[in-house]
Amino acid sequence: MKNDEFRRHAHDLVDWMADYLEHVERYPVKPSLKPGDITRQLPGHPPMEGEPFASIFDDFREIIVPGMTHWQNPSFFAYFPANSSAPSILAEMLIATLAAQCMSWATSPAATELEERAMEWLREMIGLPAGFTGVIQDTASTATLCSILTAREARSDYTINSRGFTPEHRVTVYCSSEAHSSVEKAVKIAGIGKEHLRKIPVDAAYAMKPDALETAIRTDIAAGYSPLCVIAALGTTGSTAIDPLRAVGAICRTYGAWLHVDAAFAGTALVLPECRWMIEGIEEVDTFVFNPHKWMFTNFDCSAYFVRDTEALIRTFEILPEYLKTSEAERVNNYRDWGIQLGRRFRALKLWFVIRSYGVAGIQEKVRYHLALTQGLAEKIKAAGDFEIMAPVPLNTICFRYRPPHVMGEAELDRLNADLMERLNATGKLFLTHTKLGGHFTLRLVIAQTNVDARHVDEAWAMIQQLARP
Amino acid sequence: MKNDEFRRHAHDLVDWMADYLEHVERYPVKPSLKPGDITRQLPGHPPMEGEPFASIFDDFREIIVPGMTHWQNPSFFAYFPANSSAPSILAEMLIATLAAQCMSWATSPAATELEERAMEWLREMIGLPAGFTGVIQDTASTATLCSILTAREARSDYTINSRGFTPEHRVTVYCSSEAHSSVEKAVKIAGIGKEHLRKIPVDAAYAMKPDALETAIRTDIAAGYSPLCVIAALGTTGSTAIDPLRAVGAICRTYGAWLHVDAAFAGTALVLPECRWMIEGIEEVDTFVFNPHKWMFTNFDCSAYFVRDTEALIRTFEILPEYLKTSEAERVNNYRDWGIQLGRRFRALKLWFVIRSYGVAGIQEKVRYHLALTQGLAEKIKAAGDFEIMAPVPLNTICFRYRPPHVMGEAELDRLNADLMERLNATGKLFLTHTKLGGHFTLRLVIAQTNVDARHVDEAWAMIQQLARP
Numbered sequence: 001m002k003n004d005e006f007r008r009h010a011h012d013l014v015d016w017m018a019d020y021l022e023h024v025e026r027y028p029v030k031p032s033l034k035p036g037d038i039t040r041q042l043p044g045h046p047p048m049e050g051e052p053f054a055s056i057f058d059d060f061r062e063i064i065v066p067g068m069t070h071w072q073n074p075s076f077f078a079y080f081p082a083n084s085s086a087p088s089i090l091a092e093m094l095i096a097t098l099a100a101q102c103m104s105w106a107t108s109p110a111a112t113e114l115e116e117r118a119m120e121w122l123r124e125m126i127g128l129p130a131g132f133t134g135v136i137q138d139t140a141s142t143a144t145l146c147s148i149l150t151a152r153e154a155r156s157d158y159t160i161n162s163r164g165f166t167p168e169h170r171v172t173v174y175c176s177s178e179a180h181s182s183v184e185k186a187v188k189i190a191g192i193g194k195e196h197l198r199k200i201p202v203d204a205a206y207a208m209k210p211d212a213l214e215t216a217i218r219t220d221i222a223a224g225y226s227p228l229c230v231i232a233a234l235g236t237t238g239s240t241a242i243d244p245l246r247a248v249g250a251i252c253r254t255y256g257a258w259l260h261v262d263a264a265f266a267g268t269a270l271v272l273p274e275c276r277w278m279i280e281g282i283e284e285v286d287t288f289v290f291n292p293h294k295w296m297f298t299n300f301d302c303s304a305y306f307v308r309d310t311e312a313l314i315r316t317f318e319i320l321p322e323y324l325k326t327s328e329a330e331r332v333n334n335y336r337d338w339g340i341q342l343g344r345r346f347r348a349l350k351l352w353f354v355i356r357s358y359g360v361a362g363i364q365e366k367v368r369y370h371l372a373l374t375q376g377l378a379e380k381i382k383a384a385g386d387f388e389i390m391a392p393v394p395l396n397t398i399c400f401r402y403r404p405p406h407v408m409g410e411a412e413l414d415r416l417n418a419d420l421m422e423r424l425n426a427t428g429k430l431f432l433t434h435t436k437l438g439g440h441f442t443l444r445l446v447i448a449q450t451n452v453d454a455r456h457v458d459e460a461w462a463m464i465q466q467l468a469r470p
Numbered sequence: 471m472k473n474d475e476f477r478r479h480a481h482d483l484v485d486w487m488a489d490y491l492e493h494v495e496r497y498p499v500k501p502s503l504k505p506g507d508i509t510r511q512l513p514g515h516p517p518m519e520g521e522p523f524a525s526i527f528d529d530f531r532e533i534i535v536p537g538m539t540h541w542q543n544p545s546f547f548a549y550f551p552a553n554s555s556a557p558s559i560l561a562e563m564l565i566a567t568l569a570a571q572c573m574s575w576a577t578s579p580a581a582t583e584l585e586e587r588a589m590e591w592l593r594e595m596i597g598l599p600a601g602f603t604g605v606i607q608d609t610a611s612t613a614t615l616c617s618i619l620t621a622r623e624a625r626s627d628y629t630i631n632s633r634g635f636t637p638e639h640r641v642t643v644y645c646s647s648e649a650h651s652s653v654e655k656a657v658k659i660a661g662i663g664k665e666h667l668r669k670i671p672v673d674a675a676y677a678m679k680p681d682a683l684e685t686a687i688r689t690d691i692a693a694g695y696s697p698l699c700v701i702a703a704l705g706t707t708g709s710t711a712i713d714p715l716r717a718v719g720a721i722c723r724t725y726g727a728w729l730h731v732d733a734a735f736a737g738t739a740l741v742l743p744e745c746r747w748m749i750e751g752i753e754e755v756d757t758f759v760f761n762p763h764k765w766m767f768t769n770f771d772c773s774a775y776f777v778r779d780t781e782a783l784i785r786t787f788e789i790l791p792e793y794l795k796t797s798e799a800e801r802v803n804n805y806r807d808w809g810i811q812l813g814r815r816f817r818a819l820k821l822w823f824v825i826r827s828y829g830v831a832g833i834q835e836k837v838r839y840h841l842a843l844t845q846g847l848a849e850k851i852k853a854a855g856d857f858e859i860m861a862p863v864p865l866n867t868i869c870f871r872y873r874p875p876h877v878m879g880e881a882e883l884d885r886l887n888a889d890l891m892e893r894l895n896a897t898g899k900l901f902l903t904h905t906k907l908g909g910h911f912t913l914r915l916v917i918a919q920t921n922v923d924a925r926h927v928d929e930a931w932a933m934i935q936q937l938a939r940p
Contacts, residue, residue, distance in 0.1 A: 006556040009560055010559075011481060013563050013564065014477065014563075015477070016564075017563065017564070018473055018477035020567055020568075022473045031580075033579045035579070036583070037579070037583075038579060038580045039583040042583070042584065042587040043587075046594065047826055047830065048830050049829040050827055050831075051826045051827065053560070053827060056822075056823055064819070065568075065580075067580025068570055068581065069576070069577050069578050070568075070570075071568070071569055071570045071578075072569050079571070082569060085471075089476070089480075090479055090523070092562060092565075092566035093480065093483050093559075093566070094487070094530065095562075096559045096563070096566075097487040097491065097554075098535075098541070099553070099769055099770065100538055100541045100552070101541060101770065107541075107549070109501060109508060109538070109539070110535075111538065113507075113508035113509040113537070114508065117509060117512040120514070121516035122516075138608060138811060141811045145810065160658075160661055161664060162658075163663045164661055164662050165634065165635035165661050180791075181812070182812060185789055188630075188786075189659065189810065191630055191634055191635050191661020192661075193634025193635075194631060195632055299566050299569055300815055301813060319651040319654055320651075322906040325904075340655070340810075341609040341612055342609060342652060343552065343608075343763075343771060345771060349530075349534070355516050355517070356525075357520055357523060359516075359518055359520035360517065361518050361519055361520075
């Protein structure tokens with residue numbers, strides 16, 4: 001494709017992109033498709049000769065777009081959001097054009113230094129103490145794995161890296177029964193084993209019970225285990241429950257355990273001083289992750305990982321073959337040594353664009369608005385009489401179910417709500433997902449999409465009532 | 471930012487992008503900067519109020535762009551390339567706009583089914599047998615880690631995932647002394663330990679010596695180890711050496727070892743039938759990775775990971791919490807269970823755009839051209855008399871050094887060539903990097919940038935001679 005063609009096609013795409021964003025509400029949030037519906041529209045073999053871009057773009061619009069779940073539709077209330085925003089998309093266009101590898105300072109000095117700065121900004125914005133240093137990871141899954149590996153190495157004096165596990169390494173890891181699946185995945189990858197992951201019971205608010213944590217640790221110590229690491233969730237995936245950081249931190253200090261905080265979704269709320277109660281006790285925390293790509297209007301992937309001990313992180317991951325050696329006399333950050341992957345996109349650029357375009361106050365305003373919308377809807381659900389709130393609503397996730405006035409068994413309620421969810425999502429007018437709380441099928445509605453406003457929430461609530469009631 | 475502003479700014483960006491790509495040769499390939507030069511131009515604190523996009527874009531052009539290494543400059547001969555291309559950038563614009571999470575079929579059906587198709591296309595294009603199934607990973611580092619973890623779990627009957635390492639798990643991993651650093655990193659992460667990674671000696675072509683591999687395996691077995699996995703490189707990072715797959719595969723079969731192929735860079739050459747000799751012996755291979763984001767004109771990240779046993783892969787990584795359960799009656803691919811990260815970008819789209827825009831023949835033509843340019847330059851270097859080719863040139867990496875006619879010691883040659891590289895890169899007219907081969911400082915020149923042509927290679931060679939000779 002010649003450059004003038006690229007210019008023309010890119011302008012065409014921009015108009016499509018702006019139209020899409022303007023009219024994204026016209027698309028069903030979740031498409032009605034059966035497995036294979038897209039596949040059968042795609043040729044089984046690659047074309048031998050190049051095709052005109054117009055054909056490719058046509059197929060994108062006619063085959064791909066109708067088969068997408070539209071995560072940027074403001075009526076997307078499912079999972080946790082994966083937000084984008086105009087400044088973030090603009091940054092992605094430039095990132096793709098520069099197409100630089102940001103694995104070390106020498107391979108892209110400006111990208112490295114911008115990442116340092118952007119992470120300092122972010123640390124300040126969410127109220128983390130100055131002792132934390134940030135680096136961008138792709139996902140919170142990766143960051144949590146990095147944390148557990150760093151804990152493993154720091155504890156073993158880096159001998160598992162060198163010699164592997166030996167019988168003296170009998171370590172245990174702790175998280176609540178509501179913690180994210182990535183903790184279990186990391187424990188497996190790191191060779192610790194799922195059997196050595198203790199899922200600590202939660203209280204009525206689905207937050208980790210510190211006394212149960214301490215009991216588990218003491219039991220493990222008595223059995224000859226060395227408690228390695230605790231993962232505290234600020235905002236569980238099920239119900240955005242907030243583990244009590246100060247109490248957990250005190251236990252970690254007492255027993256010498258590493259403390260990682262998974263604030264993947266909820267961390268963005270820390271831009272609000274009134275939400276900083278969540279990180280009371282941060283002094284005991286070793287590592288902290290939250291995802292600007294979830295609720296801070298920055299395209300995936302952009303996960304902000306903060307560590308107190310950069311040397312431990314680097315010692316865990318650093319490898320310096322000859323072909324990667326560079327000649328800066330001064331000390332620079334080579335982020336390839338700060339995580340698992342060698343190659344790295346220029347992700348700091350989108351964070352910089354987003355923070356500058358919104359300003360701290362602009363981000364705060366959006367987040368406050370989402371929290372207010374949530375509290376408003378939660379009040380309506382409570383007031384409705386035939387619905388039930390299933391968990392506290394500390395932030396912007398509402399866990400609820402339909403509970404009609406005539407007496408019903410739990411199994412029937414589960415079926416009723418699962419069916420309600422299917423019918424709601426089949427409308428294409430909104431998309432929400434579910435979890436189980438206390439064994440009960442629970443609808444989950446998260447109000448955090450970049451462009452969600454009162455109208456979308458009101459329409460969702462009207463639709464929920466309409467389809468729930470006979 | 472309102473939508474009409476987004477539209478306007480995005481059009482402005484497109485013009486900048488097209489201009490940048492048209493004039494990328496005007497930028498120094500590698501900037502002349504000292505650590506901190508960018509940082510001191512960036513405010514220490516985030517802005518409280520939002521800034522106009524024009525200011526942000528100005529700073530991008532005036533602070534960031536001059537501080538970048540320009541990977542898309544055709545005179546970029548360093549490392550391995552991280553190519554982009556016009557259709558790939560166009561796809562990235564759409565990917566950022568849809569901003570969909572492609573972790574499971576339900577969260578983006580079209581993305582999942584396009585990924586299946588695109589990976590089938592790619593498998594066919596590079597001549598892998600039909601028994602391989604593909605999935606896109608972010609990097610070859612991650613893919614190699616996935617392979618080693620799958621081997622670990624398949625060997626232990628998935629008990630390391632569940633119970634962790636126990637004393638009966640005495641496993642060893644093998645790669646050549648020229649293998650990529652990601653192998654060592656993966657062995658550490660997986661809890662196997664660097665001491666159990668055997669770096670097998672290489673022959674004069676820097677390829678793994680099969681007899682040395684077999685000796686190492688037999689020695690380990692005699693010492694009570696269980697040989698877990700061999701990583702064969704098709705195209706080492708130092709010199710693009712090709713490990714002998716058939717001989718290595720036969721040894722793996724004999725001793726029951728898993729065989730992973732790291733063809734991260736060189737795998738793209740398999741689009742040419744005349745390069746398929748590299749995968750003779752593919753029948754014994756369990757997993758295979760190559761990066762379209764290196765030499766197949768597709769923006770990073772897009773690493774193509776092919777496995778023979780999808781069930782083993784999924785069993786290694788699958789975790790199904792309630793909040794991720796979906797209701798498709800039929801079997802679908804949920805790619806979150808095919809690797810480490812949960813969140814995934816819509817990477818298949820750029821692969822689809824690139825393959826269709828170039829066509830298979832168009833990609834073949836580019837790759838053949840790069841190989842021909844390389845052979846042409848290698849001949850010139852050989853003929854020059856005062857330069858020395860340091861390794862075979864099976865593909866498009868030339869390892870060479872300046873060796874003036876007067877006799878010199880090895881230490882002096884090392885210094886001379888290190889200095890030559892610094893002076894070459896300081897011109898900004900080209901960028902190449904180095905490795906060590908047989909202990910000698912060796913210049914490495916890779917001809918694989920999307921838009922490189924004979925002129926760039928000729929200019930590089932003229933510059934090399936000019937700066938080398940007194």
